[in-house]
Amino acid sequence: MKAAHFYLLLHVFSTASVLVNAFDPITTTVVVSVGAALGRTIYDYFHERCDPKWISFNVTGLEVDLENKLFGQHIASRIILKAVNGFMSNVNPKKPLVLSLHGWTGTGKNFVSQLIAENIYKEGMDSSFVHVFTSELHFPHPSQLDTYKSQLQQWIKGNVSNCERSMFIFDEMDKMHPGLIDSIKPYLDYYDKLDGVSYRKAIFIFLSNAGGESIIQTALDFWKAGREREEIELRDLETLLSLSVFNNKKSGLWHTSLIDKNLVDFFVPFLPLEYRHVVQCALAEMEARGLRPDQSVADQVARDCVYFPKSERVFSVKGCKTIESKLDYYT
Template sequence: MVPKKPHALLLWMLVCSGGSTEAIEPISTSIAVGMAAALTGFLATYPNIFYYFNECCRPEWISLNKTGLKVDLDRKLYGQHIASRIILKAVSGFMSNDNPKKPLVLSLHGWTGTGKNFVSQLIADNVYKEGMDSSFVHIFTSELHFPHASQLETYKSQLQQWIKGNVTNCAHSMFIFDEMDKMHPGLIDSIKPYLDYYDKLDGVSYRKAIFIFLSNAGGESITQTALDFWKAGRDREEIELKDLETLLSLAVFNNKKSGLWHTSLIDKNLVDFFVPFLPLEYRHVLQCAMAEMIARGHQPDPSVADQVARDVVYFPKTERVFAVKGCKTIESKLDYYI
């Protein structure tokens, strides 16, 4: 990044702080006003130039690329017609609303390797200019950030402060909670007020934030539904959200090993969408292998992709319909064949 000149630094502080004098306390108001007036002509000559020095909580850095998100979901996410449709509508609808009544809350469920983390990345890449590297995207992993049950009350307080501080810094913050199925029950309820229909809490509005929960919980219900459709000779694309949403929310709510067990987030209907991720079939694993070869700069080889896909463990054991780990192990398996 190009080092900021002194006058550029002052302007960056003014621009990124939204004009708040609190952000430049050491400088007197009169001096700040004088310098701003002297530089007005310069800014008029070079509009928006200072927005590019560093990431700011402004539209130049945060705005939805709806077309990009649709293309990414269509071309990069395999076997998830329900999730693709929900994610596109939910995110585009929320981001186009200048005055949402509450934050967007998405709960993504399914077996490992089906695309939950990948979808979170696609959302970030198409909302934030810096993608997952944005300072406004925050990831919490249960086993890393909240490992000890004995520290539950401390975690609750810390989580509240982390979210409040980051939303205060940028209303369009995104929070991703991974491994919700391993989170201590009761912890996520500590942020329930931030997800509710409040205009402001202690002077802070959370209505423009995005919360995404990732969990394996409910995966059994999703898989059983997909298996029932397969046994009935029906195509997986016939599965609709209505076939899974109620079943999924109940399964998650009543799962004692899940961080969403009996949570008020579900009880109070604060989760906007429960997004099911279907188990992947051989054809989808094949697509993952081809995509990984392209990502590595190799010419995609169908025969190699076939070898990798066949090497994956499937169930039921006799029919070998669904990949147990989805596309989770494709990257490591390719190392063996390439």
Template sequence: MTARVSLLLVGAGLAALAAIYCYFYWKNEACNGNWISFNRTGLKRDLKQKLYGQHVAAEVVLKAVTGFMRSQNPKKPLVLSLHGWTGTGKNFVSQLIAENIYQKGMTSSFVHLFTATAHFPHEACVSKYKTQLLEWIRGNVSICPRSMFIFDEMDKMHPGLIDSIKPYLDFYDNLNGVSYRQAIFIFLSNAGGESIAQVALDFWKDGKPRPDIHLKDLEMALSLSVFNNKNSGLWHTSLIDKNLVDYFVPFLPLEYKHVVQCGLAEMVSKGRAPDMEVVETMARDLNYFPKEERVFSTQGCKVISSRLDFYI
């Protein structure tokens, strides 16, 4: 066997070993800095370039997550409650947060997504769900203190269920030997969307530009709306009463121009060159309110992926 052939075989063997190592390395995710590392620059860039029409939410999320992740010893877990109509970007933002903390993003074994209608469907089983939820969170935080828990469809959550996790969100050093202070909890809800939309509409009627809307214009009315709404999942909850929700993050209703931006980005994600004429035609055919002025989209960006296929 020539020296050249021997070297080729050795090289092939090393490449195979490297491939095997990479496979097992990436398969066996660990709770350490190699797998969990906050990328503030990445989150800031993603919120600026990929999230449309949500200047308030983008600012609040960036500051909240940055402050929490930079703290060596947070006093409590980070609790964010994201509110707004369907298609305004709540799920997308929770995804961006995960992608800029965990190497594997939403597929990380340390990111846990609960959907009310899928995981907690039966009102008669609320007591059982409470026990299971407590055990699931405790078990996973024991494995990795820097775990993330996302609760989608909070407006469909049975009253009282989310209150069961209150001890984990409070200012405790530890509970039965487990500290929850480094964990992140994110609630996603359509509840409060109408009060947010009303503020946006009032600004528009008064001739005030959208960027002039700030968190202070929305947060108090939003928290009260959610607290007093029986269908919010947070109705009369001690999480609000005891100020355990760090930020109520409002997502404004999207305007026509934001829908167009979503459409152009969706075309790129489909591997197509962005076509303004196609996207504008699609955007014009969607529903807007007020009915005559057609200022705000009632569907946001959620239907765009399927709608575009019809127009392309």
């Protein structure tokens, strides 16, 4: 809300309150009712609600953000845009959208989740309809697994009951106790309603480092063969990735029925980043801070990162994860 509009509403509300004392009891009742209505109007104007004013998908915004802010992820960008646009454009989806994002640290998984939220919810990641679960924070004790399952079911049911367009992000899936995520399988399946609640318009995003080794190996194989990374396609990775995650005992998706029953719509691979992508990250971070992008500083930041294989220094070990702290040092 613009400041002028805000103060105008406050002025009108205050005026109505003052007028209460100037009228007889009958008229006062009318004025108080008007004041209450204005109060509700002000409350509704500020308070996030589950309606198109607060939840409206901006496909152009997501496309531009993926193109200009996410670097080195041609596969992920294409899948995310098509998957989210197709889902949000469908007035009657048959099931929730379930995305499983995989890749090494610093490659953009959390960032993509943020971009999706920012282009669906007016409040972005601060929206009361976006819920983030972190394994080590929310589910730390293996002995409490049954309790966590019950709590997770209740949390999801309660939030979707409040808003069908809820988004749930599960970070650190590779650290989640195997079997926990299966507790929400019914909510991800092809059901019209469960106990009177429809989950079909919700979005579930799983973030994991699991499967990262398979992705890195494929990228290395392409590089060793002298092929461009842009030649890597989803079919080169998707089956290998799903099998790797399903059979990995350290993965929260180990032997999960979500994979077995094909409830994950897309396994999205995030490729390891090269030197040029780290430079792009540094330049973008400068711009985000309101600084003039400096190529020499960006190059210095990128050179200061660790790469592998050690002899060839092809891929950044931490992707763009440490860019912010390194810029604090160089700027």
